[in-house]
Amino acid sequence: xxxxxxxxxxxxxxxxxxxxxxxxxxxxxxxxxxxxxxxxxxxxxxxxxxxxxxxxxxxxxxxxxxxxxxxxxxxxxxxxxxxxxxxxxxxxxxxxxxxxxxxxxxxxxxxxxxxxxxxxxxxxxxxxxxxxxxxxxxxxxxxxxxxxxxxxxxxxxxxxxxxxxxxxxxxxxxxxxxxxxxxxxxxxxxxxxxxxxxxxxxxxxxxxxxxxxxxxxxxxxxxxxxxxxxxxxxxxxxxxxxxxxxxxxxxxxxxxxxxxxxxxxxxxxxxxxxxxxxxxxxxxxxxxxxxxxxxxxxxxxxxxxxxxxxxxxxxxxxxxxxxxxxxxxxxxxxxxxxxxxxxxxxxxxxxxxxxxxxxxxxxxxxxxxxxxxxxxxxxxxxxxxxxxxxxxxxxxxxxxxxxxxxxxxxxxxxxxxxxxxxxxxxxxx
Amino acid sequence: xxxxxxxxxxxxxxxxxxxxxxxxxxxxxxxxxxxxxxxxxxxxxxxxxxxxxxxxxxxxxxxxxxxxxxxxxxxxxxxxxxxxxxxxxxxxxxxxxxxxxxxxxxxxxxxxxxxxxxxxxxxxxxxxxxxxxxxxxxxxxxxxxxxxxxxxxxxxxxxxxxxxxxxxxxxxxxxxxxxxxxxxxxxxxxxxxxxxxxxxxxxxxxxxxxxxxxxxxxxxxxxxxxxxxxxxxxxxxxxxxxxxxxxxxxxxxxxxxxxxxxxxxxxxxxxxxxxxxxxxxxxxxxxxxxxxxxxxxxxxxxxxxxxxxxxxxxxxxxxxxxxxxxxxxxxxxxxxxxxxxxxxxxxxxxxxxxxxxxxxxxxxxxxxxxxxxxxxxxxxxxxxxxxxxxxxxxxxxxxxxxxxxxxxxxxxxxxxxxxxxxxxxxxxx
Numbered sequence: 001x002x003x004x005x006x007x008x009x010x011x012x013x014x015x016x017x018x019x020x021x022x023x024x025x026x027x028x029x030x031x032x033x034x035x036x037x038x039x040x041x042x043x044x045x046x047x048x049x050x051x052x053x054x055x056x057x058x059x060x061x062x063x064x065x066x067x068x069x070x071x072x073x074x075x076x077x078x079x080x081x082x083x084x085x086x087x088x089x090x091x092x093x094x095x096x097x098x099x100x101x102x103x104x105x106x107x108x109x110x111x112x113x114x115x116x117x118x119x120x121x122x123x124x125x126x127x128x129x130x131x132x133x134x135x136x137x138x139x140x141x142x143x144x145x146x147x148x149x150x151x152x153x154x155x156x157x158x159x160x161x162x163x164x165x166x167x168x169x170x171x172x173x174x175x176x177x178x179x180x181x182x183x184x185x186x187x188x189x190x191x192x193x194x195x196x197x198x199x200x201x202x203x204x205x206x207x208x209x210x211x212x213x214x215x216x217x218x219x220x221x222x223x224x225x226x227x228x229x230x231x232x233x234x235x236x237x238x239x240x241x242x243x244x245x246x247x248x249x250x251x252x253x254x255x256x257x258x259x260x261x262x263x264x265x266x267x268x269x270x271x272x273x274x275x276x277x278x279x280x281x282x283x284x285x286x287x288x289x290x291x292x293x294x295x296x297x298x299x300x301x302x303x304x305x306x307x308x309x310x311x312x313x314x315x316x317x318x319x320x321x322x323x324x325x326x327x328x329x330x331x332x333x334x335x336x337x338x339x340x341x342x343x344x345x346x347x348x349x350x351x352x353x354x355x356x357x358x359x360x361x362x363x364x365x366x367x368x369x370x371x372x373x374x375x376x377x378x379x380x381x382x383x384x385x386x387x388x389x390x391x392x393x394x395x396x397x398x399x400x401x402x403x404x405x406x407x408x409x410x411x412x413x414x415x416x417x418x419x420x421x422x423x424x425x426x427x428x429x
Numbered sequence: 430x431x432x433x434x435x436x437x438x439x440x441x442x443x444x445x446x447x448x449x450x451x452x453x454x455x456x457x458x459x460x461x462x463x464x465x466x467x468x469x470x471x472x473x474x475x476x477x478x479x480x481x482x483x484x485x486x487x488x489x490x491x492x493x494x495x496x497x498x499x500x501x502x503x504x505x506x507x508x509x510x511x512x513x514x515x516x517x518x519x520x521x522x523x524x525x526x527x528x529x530x531x532x533x534x535x536x537x538x539x540x541x542x543x544x545x546x547x548x549x550x551x552x553x554x555x556x557x558x559x560x561x562x563x564x565x566x567x568x569x570x571x572x573x574x575x576x577x578x579x580x581x582x583x584x585x586x587x588x589x590x591x592x593x594x595x596x597x598x599x600x601x602x603x604x605x606x607x608x609x610x611x612x613x614x615x616x617x618x619x620x621x622x623x624x625x626x627x628x629x630x631x632x633x634x635x636x637x638x639x640x641x642x643x644x645x646x647x648x649x650x651x652x653x654x655x656x657x658x659x660x661x662x663x664x665x666x667x668x669x670x671x672x673x674x675x676x677x678x679x680x681x682x683x684x685x686x687x688x689x690x691x692x693x694x695x696x697x698x699x700x701x702x703x704x705x706x707x708x709x710x711x712x713x714x715x716x717x718x719x720x721x722x723x724x725x726x727x728x729x730x731x732x733x734x735x736x737x738x739x740x741x742x743x744x745x746x747x748x749x750x751x752x753x754x755x756x757x758x759x760x761x762x763x764x765x766x767x768x769x770x771x772x773x774x775x776x777x778x779x780x781x782x783x784x785x786x787x788x789x790x791x792x793x794x795x796x797x798x799x800x801x802x803x804x805x806x807x808x809x810x811x812x813x814x815x816x817x818x819x820x821x822x823x824x825x826x827x828x829x830x831x832x833x834x835x836x837x838x839x840x841x842x843x844x845x846x847x848x849x850x851x852x853x854x855x856x857x858x
Contacts, residue, residue: 075799076803078801078802078803078805078810078814112799112802113799115799116799116800119799119800120800305800306800306816313745316742316745316746317745317749320746320749320750321749368845369845370504370541370542370544370545370548370841370844370845370848371545371548371549371734371735371817372507373507373541373845373848373849373852374505374507374848374849374851374852374853374855375849375852376507376852376856381507385507387735387816387817387818388800388816388817388818389816389817389818389834405818412799415799416797416798416799416802419799419802419803420802420803420804422803423802423803423804423805424803426803427805
């Protein structure tokens with residue numbers, strides 16, 4: 001018998017890789033934070049002796065969700081009724097910066113979002129916001145995996161005064177977390193419309209040199225009449241597997257072809273206020289051409305940060321807006337919400353699927369619920385029916401962060417208290 | 430001091446009537462199942478001495494949701510993967526009846542749906558299904574309020590052999606529940622396309638005589654080339670305040686005008702599989718003309734039966750499909766999900782709002798959650814962000830049916846067990 005830390009035995013297991021599989025009565029053997037084996041529970045009981053055994057007899061185990069794009073701190077703006085346009089809220093992180101946007105705001109907002117995300121089964125998120133060192137600290141303290149965007153702007157903000165300073169501070173942060181097991185960094189020249197060709201080219205050079213991923217928003221228009229935002233990124237040679245492009249709902253041919261060919265990652269991020277008929281965009285077309293897709297979710301734009309909600313919403317929009325295309329299979333949504341996200345963050349080798357050697361970042365959902373029974377296909381149940389109240393456990397690198405539906409490592413009351421204080425402060429501005 | 434059964438003191442209270450109000454630090458005094466008073470908690474403490482006092486310091490209290498149309502028993506078909514078209518599932522209750530559709534199926538399915546609905550804050554539902562006496566018994570046993578549709582068909586089914594027998598059995602059931610405090614009945618010539626003019630006219634006559642509400646589905650086409658389904662109902666004089674019309678997403682002028690003028694009730698019911706661009710239809714136009722609107726939710730068509738989910742989905746579809754119309758205010762969605770539904774069921778005097786004299790059918794939602802904090806406007810939080818896991822308590826006629834997020838009066842394990850057995854049986858057909 002092999003001695004291991006933890007054995008989780010579940011009714012069903014969706015490994016994501018191999019694709020489209022649902023394994024019945026399987027177990028995951030975990031040791032020192034990593035998945036050692038995935039095998040039928042009967043075999044697991046003969047092969048392993050675990051310090052802790054978790055039986056989940058009516059549950060489905062899957063990789064923790066990856067939120068491939070968010071502005072976590074904006075969770076605090078949820079209540080800001082006077083700022084009712086979500087689009088405007090999102091931009092607050094970037095331009096027309098209000099004076100109250102400081103490191104404390106970023107800490108309190110990020111911690112609120114982390115609590116929200118963990119309860120929703122998300123184990124890793126990619127963030128883009130000012131004061132990225134605060135986001136990194138918050139994620140690290142919560143033992144949550146995060147890919148921290150290093151903001152690159154030309155305009156001065158409370159965080160940096162010049163393009164040079166953005167790069168300097170960003171790369172210093174990157175060095176700080178170079179060997180961190182949970183925190184990675186990415187370059188975030190996120191609003192290319194506000195940046196010169198020179199700055200974008202510099203970002204690409206730095207990214208290539210240091211093998212950093214790059215997060216950009218691809219708006220419909222580049223601000224230049226002659227060129228779309230996507231065409232500009234192509235001309236400046238930013239289209240590479242290191243790039244993840246957010247807000248690509250409007251992509252059309254031939255950009256769809258070149259997105260797929262260049263191997264960029266595309267993040268579906270629910271449209272702010274749902275105020276666009278673009279809906280989810282050409283997900284199916286991109287997928288058919290082999291492009292890597294991922295899902296992102298922002299608190300100010302769309303309510304809860306949960307990936308269950310995001311998958312369902314995207315599926316709803318897809319079938320409503322494209323009633324004549326084939327329905328996207330449930331397993332595909334789950335792939336995008338896990339491994340697709342992991343790959344978009346450059347973490348495809350570490351997380352995103354339940355495979356031996358990968359980190360034990362897991363989410364466990366109890367399907368014995370009047371909301372989901374009777375279950376024929378757990379993948380369909382998850383995408384179509386399951387709610388957050390069914391998420392029983394979440395592990396990151398083998399450590400419990402949610403158990404019995406409760407956050408185990410965070411002081412939730414303190415987080416909510418601080419959020420309420422910000423709510424009052426913002427309401428009285 | 431007045432002696433009362435229960436006092437519920439909440440952070441916020443949304444009474445629905447008067448409209449658009451959020452009352453801070455208010456209490457509800459309940460005696461013998463009815464609301465005695467709604468008043469500031471400070472005053473309530475001076476005026477009432479309650480046997481039970483419920484403090485809900487971070488919660489919002491609102492009337493229990495009314496699901497104004499469902500086919501509850503179809504909850505069992507959720508897992509039937511081989512029957513993947515939700516539209517087809519829905520129709521199973523009506524035509525091409527499979528041999529397994531018996532009273533036991535209806536009981537097990539309805540109990541599953543009731544568990545789902547109660548946990549989701551719904552305190553009253555309108556059902557249309559064969560074996561309505563079984564639905565009535567299940568609702569009554571669960572102490573849930575229900576408006577039971579008495580099916581009127583011309584084709585023989587296991588429940589009745591002729592039009593006459595449908596009317597006879599239905600009206601006998603109506604007599605059985607004539608004085609029931611929880612169960613009311615409605616005529617359900619639900620699929621008018623399958624019925625002759627004579628049968629529809631008879632249904633109207635009976636409804637008028639007995640003051641029964643009438644539930645019909647209004648398909649786009651009546652099956653007759655010369656006349657729309659809506660025009661046919663108008664010609665046969667069925668358009669009256671007793672009528673509730675389901676599936677009216679496709680209504681256009683002048684039908685919108687005549688729907689409003691005749692005082693019929695319109696139930697938005699999420700499209701099966703969301704496979705229509707009709708979306709939610711002309712809700713805003715109907716509302717502007719004073720028509721009464723309500724929301725319905727079916728388990729087979731759309732996953733969870735919750736009204737939070739239904740409101741959010743409808744709001745999402747509205748803003749996606751009609752990006753240029755003004756956003757429907759959160760209070761309006763809440764009105765449709767409560768008082769609008771109550772009125773559509775002929776229960777507008779009894780339930781649907783928090784007013785003295787009405788039944789204490791209530792739903793309590795804890796907004797101290799990383800998903801909803803910080804809260805600026807509780808109505809917006811409910812429609813945009815809140816999840817079922819935040820529904821802490823549900824009362825029906827002053828009796829607790831959900832407390833601390835758990836069903837208090839149902840044997841959930843038994844219900845789930847039976848649902849699983851049906852899932853296996855249906856999968857092996």
